[in-house]
Structures are given as C-alpha cells and as structure tokens.
Amino acid sequence: MPAPKMEVRQFVSDSNNTYLIYRYKDDANNNYEYQVYQLVQGKESARYLGAPERIPGRESDLNTREMCDWIFKYK
Structure with missing residues (x-):
C-alpha cells in the first residue's frame, strides 16, 4: 500500500492550546513540508x-x- 502524501494530526500543548499540523510530501525536494494552525x-x-x-x-x-x-x- 502506498504511503499517504498528506497527514493531518491534532496536538494539545501543555498550555492547553490545540494545533492542527498538516504534513505533506514534497516530491520535488524529497522532504516533508508542514503547515501549522492553532484552533x-x-x-x-x-x-x-x-x-x-x-x-x-x-x-x-x-x-x-x-x-x-x-x-x-x-x-
């Protein structure tokens, strides 16, 4: 099964802030890129x-x- 090109995870910090982190594969640079959003x-x-x-x-x-x-x- 192929690996997903994008993952979305939710994390809660010690100070109780919630974040969504998008991680996606950048094939051109052969690494991951990230976008972080605070709810x-x-x-x-x-x-x-x-x-x-x-x-x-x-x-x-x-x-x-x-x-x-x-x-x-x-x-």
Whole structure:
C-alpha cells in the first residue's frame, strides 16, 4: 500500500492550546513540508473578521454558525 502524501494530526500543548499540523510530501525536494494552525474560538474569530453579532429585526444574538455563514457570504 502506498504511503499517504498528506497527514493531518491534532496536538494539545501543555498550555492547553490545540494545533492542527498538516504534513505533506514534497516530491520535488524529497522532504516533508508542514503547515501549522492553532484552533481558536469561532465566534471571537468571526467577530474579528467583521461579522455582526446582531441583525436588525432579530431579538437574539447570532450564533457562531450564523456569524461564520455571514463571513462566507459577505467577505
């Protein structure tokens, strides 16, 4: 069975931060390349990206999914 060209792993640091690490084979250079992402709170991130927390005519705040939907629609 051939070896996978990409692996994704999740790690938690001693300080309780969660990271996703993508490792993929770079055939041209015959080595591995890495991309590292830290998982953060979705609602806070959506707010930083400009998503509103409230919309006119609605009494309750938007939830995280609705705020992220807004980002994909309007950014």
